[in-house]
Amino acid sequence: MIFILFIVFLPAARLQETQYRQDQCPSGSCNPQLGDLMVGRAPRLSASSTCGLDGPQNYCIIGYLEEEQKCFTCDSRLPYNHHGNPNSHRIENVITTFDPERKTKWWQSENGFHQVSVQLDLETVFKFSHLVLTFKSFRPAAMLVERSKDYGRSWKVFRYFAEDCLLSFPSVSNQPANSIDDIVCDSRYSGSDPSTNGEVVLKALDPIFEIRNPYAPNIQDLITLTNIRVNFTRLFTLGDILSRRRRNPQDKYYYALYNMVVRGSCFCHGHASRCTPVDGGRGDVFTQTGMVHGRCVCQHNTAGENCERCQEFHHDSPWRPAGRNTANTCRRCNCNGHSNSCHFDATRFEATGMQSGGVCEDCLHDRTGSQCERCRPFLFQDPQRTADDPHACRPCDCNPAGSEGGGLCDALSGTCVCKENVEGRHCNQCKYGFFNLRRDDPAGCQGFWGLGHSEFRCSACDCDVGGAYSTTCSPEDGQCHCLPNMVGRQCSDPAPRYFLPPLDYFLYEAELAAPLLPLDPGYALQIVPRQRKTDQSITWTGLGLVRVLEGAGLRFTVDNLPSPMDYQLVIRYESEVKKTVRVLVMICFLQTKGLKPH
Ligand SMILES: *[C@@H]1O[C@H](CO)[C@@H](O)[C@H](O)[C@H]1NC(C)=O
Numbered sequence: 097m098i099f100i101l102f103i104v105f106l107p108a109a110r111l112q113e114t115q116y117r118q119d120q121c122p123s124g125s126c127n128p129q130l131g132d133l134m135v136g137r138a139p140r141l142s143a144s145s146t147c148g149l150d151g152p153q154n155y156c157i158i159g160y161l162e163e164e165q166k167c168f169t170c171d172s173r174l175p176y177n178h179h180g181n182p183n184s185h186r187i188e189n190v191i192t193t194f195d196p197e198r199k200t201k202w203w204q205s206e207n208g209f210h211q212v213s214v215q216l217d218l219e220t221v222f223k224f225s226h227l228v229l230t231f232k233s234f235r236p237a238a239m240l241v242e243r244s245k246d247y248g249r250s251w252k253v254f255r256y257f258a259e260d261c262l263l264s265f266p267s268v269s270n271q272p273a274n275s276i277d278d279i280v281c282d283s284r285y286s287g288s289d290p291s292t293n294g295e296v297v298l299k300a301l302d303p304i305f306e307i308r309n310p311y312a313p314n315i316q317d318l319i320t321l322t323n324i325r326v327n328f329t330r331l332f333t334l335g336d337i338l339s340r341r342r343r344n345p346q347d348k349y350y351y352a353l354y355n356m357v358v359r360g361s362c363f364c365h366g367h368a369s370r371c372t373p374v375d376g377g378r379g380d381v382f383t384q385t386g387m388v389h390g391r392c393v394c395q396h397n398t399a400g401e402n403c404e405r406c407q408e409f410h411h412d413s414p415w416r417p418a419g420r421n422t423a424n425t426c427r428r429c430n431c432n433g434h435s436n437s438c439h440f441d442a443t444r445f446e447a448t449g450m451q452s453g454g455v456c457e458d459c460l461h462d463r464t465g466s467q468c469e470r471c472r473p474f475l476f477q478d479p480q481r482t483a484d485d486p487h488a489c490r491p492c493d494c495n496p497a498g499s500e501g502g503g504l505c506d507a508l509s510g511t512c513v514c515k516e517n518v519e520g521r522h523c524n525q526c527k528y529g530f531f532n533l534r535r536d537d538p539a540g541c542q543g544f545w546g547l548g549h550s551e552f553r554c555s556a557c558d559c560d561v562g563g564a565y566s567t568t569c570s571p572e573d574g575q576c577h578c579l580p581n582m583v584g585r586q587c588s589d590p591a592p593r594y595f596l597p598p599l600d601y602f603l604y605e606a607e608l609a610a611p612l613l614p615l616d617p618g619y620a621l622q623i624v625p626r627q628r629k630t631d632q633s634i635t636w637t638g639l640g641l642v643r644v645l646e647g648a649g650l651r652f653t654v655d656n657l658p659s660p661m662d663y664q665l666v667i668r669y670e671s672e673v674k675k676t677v678r679v680l681v682m683i684c685f686l687q688t689k690g691l692k693p694h
Contacts, residue, residue, distance in 0.1 A: 121395050125366030125418030128392070130225055133358040134216065136387030138188035145205040145212045147185055147350065148172040155207055156348040158291075158334065167347065176201055187214060190356040202232045204352040208331075212351055215325040216358060217248065219374045220390035220401050224321050225359040229296040232352035235286055238264035238330035241298050244323040251325065254318075255298055256281035259288075264330060276305045277314050288332060293354070311365070311417045320363055326356075364392035366418030367403035374401065397426035411440040412454035429454035433484035434461050434468035441466075462489040474503050476510035497535035498523035515540030517568070529571035543567070545574035563587035600666065604652045606642040612649035621650075635670065643672075649680075 134141065147153045148170035156167040169183055176184040178200065185204035195201070205212045227241060238258040242251045261270035261281035268281045285296040300319045301307060307315060331349045362371035371389040394403040396418060397410040406415045406426035416424040429438035435456040444466060445453030452466075459468035462475050471477050471489035481488035492505035494512035498520070499505070505512045514523035517530040518540035526533050526541030531554075533541050544554045557569035559576035564587040569576045578587035581594045590596040611621045626640035644650060657663070671677045 121367075121369050121418075121423070124421045124423055126369040126395065127366060128361045128364060128369055128371050128388075130359055130361045131386060131388035132192055133218065133222055133224075133360045133388050134191045134356060136384035137216065137218070138191060140217045140219070141187050141191070141215070142217075143187040143203060143205070143212065143214045145209050146172055146187060147204045147206050148183070149186075152183075153206065154347060155204070155350060158348050170204055185352070190214075190353045192355055192357055199354070202352050202354045204232075205328075205350045207347050207350045209350075210331050211327070211329055213325055213327045214353070214356065215323065217323050218321070218390065221245065221320050221322055221363045222360045222388070222390060223319050223363040224300045224324070225319075225361070226300060227296075227298040227324065227326075227359070228355070228357045229326065229353060230355040231294045231296070232292055232354050233350060234288055234291055234332035235294040235296060236328040236330060236351060237286060237332045239286075239296070239326060239328045240265075242325050242327065243321040244325075245317070245321055247322045251323075252317075253279055254300075255279065257285050257296060258283060258330070259286040259332075273302060276301060276307075276318060286332075288334075321360075324358055361388060362390050362392055362402075364394065364403045365398070366424075367396045367398040368392035368394050396423045397428070406440070409436065409438055411438050412452050414440055414442070414445065414453060427454070429456060429467075431456035431459065431468045432463075434459045434463045434486070461486040470507050473501070474505070476505050476507050479509070493522060495520075495522050495524035495533075497533050498525070498540050502535070517541040517543065529568075539567075543569060543571070545569050545571050558586055560584075560586050560588035563589075602654070602656065602663075603637060604654060605638040606644075606650055607639050609642070609650040609652045612651050635668075641670065 147155060149172050151173065152169045152171040154167055155170055170185050171181070172184045172186045174181050174184055175186060176182070176189050178195075182200060185202055187203045189201045190203045203214075224243070236257070237260075238256075240256045241254045243254055244251045256265045256268050256279070258264035258281055261268065261283050265281045268279065270281045270283065273280045285294075287294075301315070309315065328351050331351070333349055362368070364371070370393045372391050372393060374390040391401050392403045394400070394407075396403075397407045398415065399405055399407040404415070406413075410426040410428050412427035412429045413425070415426060418424050429435075430452070431438060431454075435458055437457045438454045439457060440453045441455045442453065444455060445451075455466045456468045459465070461468075462472050464470050464472050469483065474492050475489040476492055477483070478485075478488050478490045490510065492499075492503055492510060492512060494503045494505050495518075496503040498512075498514055498518040499522075500513040500515060503512075512521065512523040514520070515537075516539040517527050518533065519525060519527050523540070524533070529545075530541035530543045543557055545557060555574060557567060557574060557576060559567050559569055560582070563579055563582040563584075564576040565579060566577055569585075574585055576585065576587045578584075581591045583589050583591045607621075607623055609621075622643040623639060624641045624643055626634075626636050628634060642650070665681065665683075667679060667681070669677070669679070
């Protein structure tokens with residue numbers, strides 16, 4: 097025989113580099129390898145019943161003939177040892193090893209107990225792929241598998257298994273699942289054949305269903321768990337005739353498992369290809385080979401045990417699980433060097449067309465803005481300095497009375513923003529013709545006229561609010577800037593051949609209107625005369641008011657409008673009741689004197 101042996105010594109640095117490259121998953125989602133979650137977790141595995149824990153117990157196996165029955169002893173006081181303690185059947189025996197003696201090693205429950213459960217408690221959230229149980233005994237006549245995602249606080253059944261589903265689980269459907277969410281009873285794994293080495297298999301996701309989005313909440317619900325529990329609920333028994341003849345018929349009915357495999361991997365949302373021990377390896381210095389660890393070595397700038405969030409200062413894009421071809425990397429925030437913390441803001445993300453959602457927190461160096469990109473109010477960015485210079489923000493130097501906002505300047509140029517009638521680099525002087533710079537004057541300075549005329553020395557403009565364009569007037573003669581057809585120095589008079597109607601120029605008194613009596617023909621207009629009282633303002637014109645009952649009305653005839661144009665109809669009334677009054681207005685147009693209806 098010829099052996100050829102290659103031994104390659106890699107320098108430590110190269111090894112690390114190889115490891116580093118393996119950790120990377122640049123182009124899309126990367127997933128850690130599947131393994132058996134049971135491996136290395138004996139202390140986290142438990143069974144509600146195990147034979148021989150308190151001392152030797154007898155059990156028998158059934159042959160084809162009654163006479164073939166053979167009996168043995170179970171003694172699980174000490175752990176299994178092939179040479180010293182081969183009759184120990186503790187639960188950790190079901191963990192797959194590659195020992196040569198693995199077929200002589202199994203877990204076994206106490207005789208005659210129907211309700212027995214086996215439970216694995218994981219230290220964090222894992223991704224579950226499938227479960228395989230290999231029995232030494234007959235498979236159970238009925239059982240179920242359930243899992244928890246909150247460390248055992250709440251449980252949800254994955255699937256029921258029974259030889260006779262209707263009998264064992266009458267409320268559960270025994271039809272094949274229609275959707276991935278259906279919880280059904282499966283009878284394929286509970287028959288009496290084979291009598292040993294029979295398997296029960298449970299897949300997290302039935303391959304007959306097409307999984308479009310592996311991160312949909314219901315899929316996540318099915319494939320993640322922190323605990324898994326198998327409840328055996330009914331022992332398989334060969335019928336009563338046989339057992340009644342025996343002295344101790346219970347002895348041959350128990351659950352015995354060679355193997356329990358929980359295939360899965362750490363749960364990293366597609367952001368890691370490798371995992372390490374959850375407690376950082378402190379307690380697990382000698383972690384078993386083949387053990388599937390729970391803490392993801394996160395890539396794509398993600399963090400957390402399950403890469404379930406973005407790393408610090410990487411919140412410019414929202415956290416998302418990696419897609420098949422997209423890494424969905426968390427992007428670093430841009431704070432121009434003025435902050436070390438940021439958070440994601442969905443509104444900003446949308447407003448920027450999904451470009452940037454990072455909002456910097458506590459900007460330093462007198463800065464503000466989502467990216468600390470602006471100087472605070474009353475400061476401006478020195479054009480000689482770069483945006484990341486901590487000393488780039490300089491005070492505005494604007495006169496608080498003459499500039500907008502009490503001293504604001506343009507954030508980039510530093511130019512003071514002067515009020516309307518103010519000028520100067522620092523907004524500290526009134527424009528020509530204006531005087532009296534005051535902080536409480538929104539325009540900064542007032543305009544006056546007549547400077548130099550001894551007669552009208554510094555008179556106020558007093559432009560008519562309704563008749564002039566603005567409040568300022570000519571400094572020479574005080575002429576205000578008039579609207580069309582308005583004249584006079586203050587623009588308060590109508591131009592010749594124009595008149596200035598007051599708002600209620602066309603006035604129609606209710607006392608002179610005709611009554612409308614749709615309901616009560618005996619109703620006549622009731623005029624309520626009013627007299628002026630000293631403590632009351634006059635709210636009426638004419639004689640006083642007309643009392644109009646509910647449901648009644650008045651008809652006004654309007655026949656004196658000089659020309660067609662837009663008119664505003666104003667109805668002035670007072671209510672004598674404390675409730676909302678609804679007034680119905682109907683307008684009829686009559687075409688007379690060449691006026692067209694409008
Ligand atoms: C499984 O067994 C445990 C006890 O071991 C019990 O608390 C639990 O309710 C059982 N689950 C179901 C679905 O019956």
